[in-house]
Amino acid sequence: xxxxxxxxxxxxxxxxxxxxxxxxxxxxxxxxxxxLEAEALDISVPMRVLVHHSPATGSVxxxxxxxxxxxxxxxxxxxxxxxxxxxxxxxxxxFTIAIPVNMTMSNSGTSFTRYRGDRDPKLRVPLNExxxxxxxxxxxxxxxxxDIIMALANKEGGAHVDDDLxxxxxxxxxxxxxxxxxxxxxxxxxxxxxxxxxxDELLEYLRDNYPESGRGDRSQR
Numbered sequence: 001x002x003x004x005x006x007x008x009x010x011x012x013x014x015x016x017x018x019x020x021x022x023x024x025x026x027x028x029x030x031x032x033x034x035x036l037e038a039e040a041l042d043i044s045v046p047m048r049v050l051v052h053h054s055p056a057t058g059s060v061x062x063x064x065x066x067x068x069x070x071x072x073x074x075x076x077x078x079x080x081x082x083x084x085x086x087x088x089x090x091x092x093x094x095f096t097i098a099i100p101v102n103m104t105m106s107n108s109g110t111s112f113t114r115y116r117g118d119r120d121p122k123l124r125v126p127l128n129e130x131x132x133x134x135x136x137x138x139x140x141x142x143x144x145x146x147d148i149i150m151a152l153a154n155k156e157g158g159a160h161v162d163d164d165l166x167x168x169x170x171x172x173x174x175x176x177x178x179x180x181x182x183x184x185x186x187x188x189x190x191x192x193x194x195x196x197x198x199x200d201e202l203l204e205y206l207r208d209n210y211p212e213s214g215r216g217d218r219s220q221r
Contacts (some may be wrong), residue, residue: 001065003065003066006062006065006066007066007212007213009062009065010050010062010063010066010206010210010212010213011213011214013046013049013050013062014046014203014206014213014214016042016045016046017043017046017047017050017199017202017203018203019042020039020042020043020046020199021043021114021196021199021200021203023039023042024036024039024040024042024043024112024192024196025111025112025114025196026111027039027111028108028109028110028111029103029109029110029111029112029178029180029185029189030109030110030180030181030183030185031109033183033185033186033189036185036186036189036192037186037188037189037192039192040152040188040189040191040192040195040196041152041153041156041157041188043152043192043195043196043199044148044149044150044152044153044195045153047149047153047195047198047199047202048149048150048153048154049061049062050062050063050202051063051127051131051149051202052146052150053071063210066210067209067210070127070209071126071127071128071131072126072127072128073126073127073205073208073209074124074125074126074127074205074208074209075124075125075126075127075130075201075202075204075205076117076118076123076124076201076204076205077123077124077125077129077130077133077135077201078118078123079133079134079135079136079137080098080100080135080136080137080194081098081134081136081137082095082096082097082098082137082138082139083095083096083098083139095139096139097138097139097140097175097176098136098137098138098139099138099175099176099190100136100190100191100193100194100197101176101178101190101193102193110180110181112192112193112196114196114200115196115197115200115201117200117204127205130145130198130201131144131145131146132144132146133145135148135194135198136148136172136194138172138175138176140171140175141168141171141172141175142168143168143169143172145194145198147166147168147169147172148169148172148191148194148195148198149195149198151166151169152188152191152192152195155169156188172191173187173188173191174187176190178190
């Protein structure tokens with residue numbers, strides 16, 4: 001594949017990701033659970049295509065076709081990390097469980113709060129750390145963006161269905177139940193909140209590092 005061909009495919013994948021994110025964040029959390037799950041899965045697939053790079057298994061990231069150093073380029077990364085346990089007295093210890101749910105409530109309904117961009121250089125890391133590092137430490141389990149995105153894309157029906165889920169993902173999927181107006185929000189959708197954040201971070205990464213990926217670039221979210 002030539003670089004020009006790869007750039008053309010990059011524009012398509014970026015457009016897919018933008019559309020999937022727009023649909024996910026415009027959806028009411030107490031609305032159609034099937035549509036919400038589908039939208040969460042739709043976010044994961046273009047992200048996998050763009051970033052997942054494992055030549056040993058025959059999987060080559062699209063970004064690698066354009067730039068072999070893509071994993072070293074900076075991206076915003078602000079993990080959800082539980083506070084460490086604290087000893088209040090010799091017999092009492094407190095700890096916090098972190099659940100990645102950030103919602104907006106209004107008269108029109110409840111939806112996930114969308115990442116809007118952050119230019120603080122202290123929150124920039126190489127893409128490699130964003131992909132493989134811990135994006136959510138609940139206090140009892142640690143998962144990476146790769147753990148969540150690959151599970152949605154490869155296991156939960158994004159690209160195909162496979163019930164061989166990893167232990168870390170199984171634990172993450174079962175942590176923290178969510179209900180809006182008495183209606184439960186599925187565990188898959190709740191994990192979609194993490195994928196949504198990562199999706200917008202990846203769009204920002206593309207705008208910053210590969211401006212040729214746009215079609216007359218959108219304004220900063």
